[in-house]
Amino acid sequence: MWIQKEFHLAAKPRGFHLITNEVSQAVQDIERIECGLFNLFIKHTSASLTINENADATVRADFESHFNKFVPERAPYYRHDYEGDDDMPAYLKSSILGASINIPISQGRLNLGIWQGIYLCEHRNHGGSRTVVATISGAVYD
Amino acid sequence: MWIQKEFHLAAKPRGFHLITNEVSQAVQDIERIECGLFNLFIKHTSASLTINENADATVRADFESHFNKFVPERAPYYRHDYEGDDDMPAYLKSSILGASINIPISQGRLNLGIWQGIYLCEHRNHGGSRTVVATISGAVYD
Amino acid sequence: MWIQKEFHLAAKPRGFHLITNEVSQAVQDIERIECGLFNLFIKHTSASLTINENADATVRADFESHFNKFVPERAPYYRHDYEGDDDMPAYLKSSILGASINIPISQGRLNLGIWQGIYLCEHRNHGGSRTVVATISGAVYD
Numbered sequence: 213m214w215i216q217k218e219f220h221l222a223a224k225p226r227g228f229h230l231i232t233n234e235v236s237q238a239v240q241d242i243e244r245i246e247c248g249l250f251n252l253f254i255k256h257t258s259a260s261l262t263i264n265e266n267a268d269a270t271v272r273a274d275f276e277s278h279f280n281k282f283v284p285e286r287a288p289y290y291r292h293d294y295e296g297d298d299d300m301p302a303y304l305k306s307s308i309l310g311a312s313i314n315i316p317i318s319q320g321r322l323n324l325g326i327w328q329g330i331y332l333c334e335h336r337n338h339g340g341s342r343t344v345v346a347t348i349s350g351a352v353y354d
Numbered sequence: 355m356w357i358q359k360e361f362h363l364a365a366k367p368r369g370f371h372l373i374t375n376e377v378s379q380a381v382q383d384i385e386r387i388e389c390g391l392f393n394l395f396i397k398h399t400s401a402s403l404t405i406n407e408n409a410d411a412t413v414r415a416d417f418e419s420h421f422n423k424f425v426p427e428r429a430p431y432y433r434h435d436y437e438g439d440d441d442m443p444a445y446l447k448s449s450i451l452g453a454s455i456n457i458p459i460s461q462g463r464l465n466l467g468i469w470q471g472i473y474l475c476e477h478r479n480h481g482g483s484r485t486v487v488a489t490i491s492g493a494v495y496d
Numbered sequence: 497m498w499i500q501k502e503f504h505l506a507a508k509p510r511g512f513h514l515i516t517n518e519v520s521q522a523v524q525d526i527e528r529i530e531c532g533l534f535n536l537f538i539k540h541t542s543a544s545l546t547i548n549e550n551a552d553a554t555v556r557a558d559f560e561s562h563f564n565k566f567v568p569e570r571a572p573y574y575r576h577d578y579e580g581d582d583d584m585p586a587y588l589k590s591s592i593l594g595a596s597i598n599i600p601i602s603q604g605r606l607n608l609g610i611w612q613g614i615y616l617c618e619h620r621n622h623g624g625s626r627t628v629v630a631t632i633s634g635a636v637y638d
Contacts, residue, residue: 214635216531247358249489253600255609257549262449265399270434271445277431278446289561292554303555304562307546312598314454316395316487323487325397345600345607347533351356389500391631404591407541412576413587419573420588456596458537458629465629467539493498
C-alpha cells in the first residue's frame with residue numbers, strides 16, 4: 213500500500229519550528245496503516261527536517277544559536293557569497309540536518325517517542341513556503 | 355511484506371557503542387527478505403543512531419571527543435540549561451547524527467560494507483535503556 | 497514492487513561531487529514506479545551521501561572548506577591517528593552527513609526540487625571507487 217502527498221508548509225521565519233501537527237493534519241492516511249513507514253522529504257536545499265524535542269521552545273532557540281555559531285555566516289573561505297549572507301550557511305545546515313526523515317507507523321499512528329516532534333529547520337531569512345512530499349507505505353488494516 | 359518490532363537496547367554509558375549484533379539478534383526476520391530495506395528508529399531525542407566503522411574502538415572514542423568539542427556543554431548562549439549540562443548538547447548531537455538509519459537487505463542479510471556497523475550514540479550521562487523500532491520491508495523468498 | 501541494484505561510483509578526488517546523472521543512469525527502473533521511494537546507501541565509512549544544490553560548483557567547494565575546518569585533521573585528542581590524517585575526520589564527516597538518502601519517486605521520476613541534486617561526499621584523499629546500493633520500492637504503473 214503506497215500513498216504519496218505533496219503539500220506546502222506555511223512560510224516561517226528563520227529558525228527551528230515544530231510542525232508535527234501541521235504534517236499530521238495534511239496526511240491523515242496514516243490512520244489506515246497498521247505497520248509501515250512514513251517518509252517526509254523537503255524539496256529545498258536551504259531548509260531541512262529533523263526529529264527532536266517537542267515540549268520546550270528554548271530547545272529550538274538553542275538549535276538556532278548552535279547552528280549559527282558552528283555554521284557561520286561570512287566565513288572568509290566561502291566562495292559562494294553572492295546570494296546573501298544566509299545562503300551558503302543554509303546549504304551546509306541543510307545537509308548536516310538532512311532533507312528527509314523516516315518515522316515508523318504502528319497501529320495507524322506515527323510511532324514517535326513521547327518527547328519527539330518533527331522540526332522544519334528554516335535556514336533562510338525569507339525562505340517562504342516550503343514544499344514537502346510525504347510517502348506512506350505499509351500493511352493496511354483488514 | 356512488512357515486519358515491525360519495538361525493543362529495548364540495554365543501558366549504556368555516554369559515548370558511541372557498536373550495536374550491530376544486539377540489533378541483528380533482536381530482528382532475525384531479516385533472513386526472510388530477499389530484497390528490501392531495514393529501518394531502525396530510536397524513540398528518543400537525546401540519543402541517536404549512525405553507521406560507522408566497526409573494527410577499532412578508538413574510532414568510537416574519537417567520535418565522543420569530536421562531538422564534545424564541537425557541541426559543547428555550558429555554551430553561554432544556551433537558554434535550555436536546567437536539565438543538566440549534558441541535556442542541550444544531547445539534543446543537538448541527536449539531530450546532527452539522526453534518529454534513524456536505513457540499511458538495504460539483500461539475500462536475507464543486512465547489506466553493510468565490510469567495515470560498517472550500527473552505532474548507538476548515547477549523549478546523556480545516564481540515558482538508561484533506549485527504545486528502538488525496527489521496520490523491515492521487502493520481497494520475501496518464495 | 498522491489499528492485500535493488502548494487503553498483504560502483506567512479507573514483508573521485510576528495511571533495512563533494514554531483515552524482516545525480518551517474519545514479520539515474522545506473523537505475524533506470526525508477527521509470528516503472530508511479531509512487532514510491534528511492535533509497536541510495538553507500539557501503540563505506542569514509543564517504544557519505546547528501547542532497548544539496550545542483551547548480552553552482554562553488555557550493556560544493558565551500559562544503560569541503562566548511563567540513564575541513566569543523567572536522568579538522570590532526571586534532572590533538574584523536575586516538576585513531578595511524579591510518580592517515582584524512583582517516584579519522586572522514587569517519588566523522590560520514591556520520592554527520594549520512595550513509596544513505598531517501599528520495600520520493602513520483603510518476604516514474606525522482607521527485608527532487610528544482611535545485612536539488614545527489615552528492616557523493618568523498619572524504620579520503622584516495623578513496624577509490626565507491627560501492628552503493630539503490631533500493632527502489634513502490635506501486636508500479638498498471
